[in-house]
Amino acid sequence: MAANQGEVKLLGVLGSPFVCRARIALKFKGIEYEFVEENLANKSEQLLKYNPVHKKVPVFVHNEKPIAESMIIVEYIDETWNNNPISPSDPHQKALARFWSKFIDDKVVGAAWKSAFTVDEKEREKNLQEALEGLQFLEDEIKEKKFFGGEEIGLVDIAGVFIAFWMPIVQEIAGLQLLSSEKFPNLYKWSQELINHSVVKEVLPPREPLFAFFKGRYESLTASK
Known part of the structure; x- marks a missing residue:
């Protein structure tokens, strides 16, 4: 587990390309996380609480702070954990x-x-x-x-x-x-x-x-x- 990574959760469905983006970033950085499988036909209270605007997956939760939208999640992961950079520094x-x-x-x-x-x-x-x-x-x-x-x-x-x-x-x-x-x-x-x-x-x-x-x-x- 990455040093001081805190509590990391990802709400998603395995068949989604958008959820996959977040999973690639987490794997690339070597971050351990809890994956919470959602049923989009019957959205959980947790999903509605963390993403009340779009009510969609993925939702990334870091120390109880939720972030929605796949590429915003990828950039957040990249900026929070410095190893194996995903974005160019220039x-x-x-x-x-x-x-x-x-x-x-x-x-x-x-x-x-x-x-x-x-x-x-x-x-x-x-x-x-x-x-x-x-x-x-x-x-x-x-x-x-x-x-x-x-x-x-x-x-x-x-x-x-x-x-x-x-x-x-x-x-x-x-x-x-x-x-x-x-x-x-x-x-x-x-x-x-x-x-x-x-x-x-x-x-x-x-x-x-x-x-x-x-x-x-x-x-x-x-x-x-």
Whole structure:
């Protein structure tokens, strides 16, 4: 256990890419914590108390002080425990890392999700194009680097875990062409490096149950068309 780490808790669900971000940061830093599995269909009093605004996971609780929103949690963890830095120390590089992390959430995650789980064809196509444009920007940014953070994983890589692990599941279920080695060779190579990184590999949820869960959601959605 890290020195003077205090009481550390993470409220979440194992299948969430946002919860996974916090778990990667904690694992990367070697912080022991209590994981509290939430049932989002029946939210606990604890979750409603700690995150009354959004009532969502993840919620990180450090010495009874709660923090919500996955990337804010990752940055808090990084600033609280100094070992194995996640963000660059240079202010300009740090600002760029924050920019690309936010870009992933604003331009890729939502659009990719909606392109798979939206019934309206026109809306689906619009979201698909937005996701592909976002991926192209990331392809141009990563270039030949192993990770966005260089030789070791950093803030942008953690933000991008959805792209590396969840996106291939979602696109397979919905029959989409998003991330592929032909279309985005640099980004695809990065995604393989990330999901096979020793820290990330250890906290990723098992693929099969996740695939079955999302397939069920997709089938019930398409059946209701």
